[in-house]
Amino acid sequence: MIDKQIEQIQSMIDHHHNPDYDDRSLIGDDPYDMTDTDYGNNDVEGPDALHGTHVGGIVAATRGNELGGDGVANNVLLMSLRAVPDGDEFDKDIALAIRYAVDNGAKVINGSFGKSYSSMPKEVHDAILYAQENDVLFVHAAGNSAEDLAENDNFPTSMYSFQKEPFTHMLTIGASTRRHKGELAAVFSNHGQKEVDVFAPGAEIYNTVPDNEYQDIQGTSMASPMVAGVAALLKGYFPVLTMKEVRQIILDSADDFADTDQKLPGGDEMVKFGTLSVTGGVVNVKSAVKAAKKLAKQKSK
Numbered sequence: 001m002i003d004k005q006i007e008q009i010q011s012m013i014d015h016h017h018n019p020d021y022d023d024r025s026l027i028g029d030d031p032y033d034m035t036d037t038d039y040g041n042n043d044v045e046g047p048d049a050l051h052g053t054h055v056g057g058i059v060a061a062t063r064g065n066e067l068g069g070d071g072v073a074n075n076v077l078l079m080s081l082r083a084v085p086d087g088d089e090f091d092k093d094i095a096l097a098i099r100y101a102v103d104n105g106a107k108v109i110n111g112s113f114g115k116s117y118s119s120m121p122k123e124v125h126d127a128i129l130y131a132q133e134n135d136v137l138f139v140h141a142a143g144n145s146a147e148d149l150a151e152n153d154n155f156p157t158s159m160y161s162f163q164k165e166p167f168t169h170m171l172t173i174g175a176s177t178r179r180h181k182g183e184l185a186a187v188f189s190n191h192g193q194k195e196v197d198v199f200a201p202g203a204e205i206y207n208t209v210p211d212n213e214y215q216d217i218q219g220t221s222m223a224s225p226m227v228a229g230v231a232a233l234l235k236g237y238f239p240v241l242t243m244k245e246v247r248q249i250i251l252d253s254a255d256d257f258a259d260t261d262q263k264l265p266g267g268d269e270m271v272k273f274g275t276l277s278v279t280g281g282v283v284n285v286k287s288a289v290k291a292a293k294k295l296a297k298q299k300s301k
Contacts, residue, residue, distance in 0.1 A: 031090045044080040055112045057208030058225040068214035069207040072229025075236040084113045091120035095127035110228035111140040112221035118155040132169035137243040139228040141220035142174045142190040146266025149192035175202025175223040176282045184262045191276035200226040200283040238296035253288040254281025
């Protein structure tokens, strides 16, 4: 146990304080060559699996067993793809992971990661477009810098500078709290009236962590799987629906807080919640299920 902790500490020092450290040399590929795909392994735990375990639990932790938190969906399978080693992902890994997920049957991809600079934007864009062309929904965390995404990028984005139209199969998710009066948007959450689609619970989220433990963690990384879980739930119960339809249902059924006064993340300025996202809403799974059931019934006639 002590040896593992020492290894984790050394890894953190290497990643964040050693400018000459080249962790890619351990893998042996060219991180800028999309055709160089013969690398990686099936170790999804890595040096620290806390973040991914918590995210996965939000989607699919066993419901009703009175242990930890319930997952959003109870009829899904998880595909664990570790493409982010230590919070500094390579675009190549993200693009290939998205394509791998699509090719292996995923209908919803959760992306609890992000960064302000993209070295290979076209490759990631093309991977998301590939998901879209195969009717796969990509759900992405908006980021935790309390920034307006109209002014500060968080990649991947639903609208790259070279795009003519935004993706039809992508959702960008901000983090909300349980405090509806004035503090609905989490203090850390990125936002954007055109860039963030909807908010979802992302503060004080109690769910699974490694070694059969549970923990409160917060971030848009927690809000994103809330929505990915809703999408998976709807697709599982109503397979006749396309993921484009599922996406629209999630947006249309969100609880409307657009006209409420809320603190702008990162400060004390009060703004209308509707200025922080496209919908001005917070995801509502019950309303989404009702809407999905209605549409599925219409399509089945």
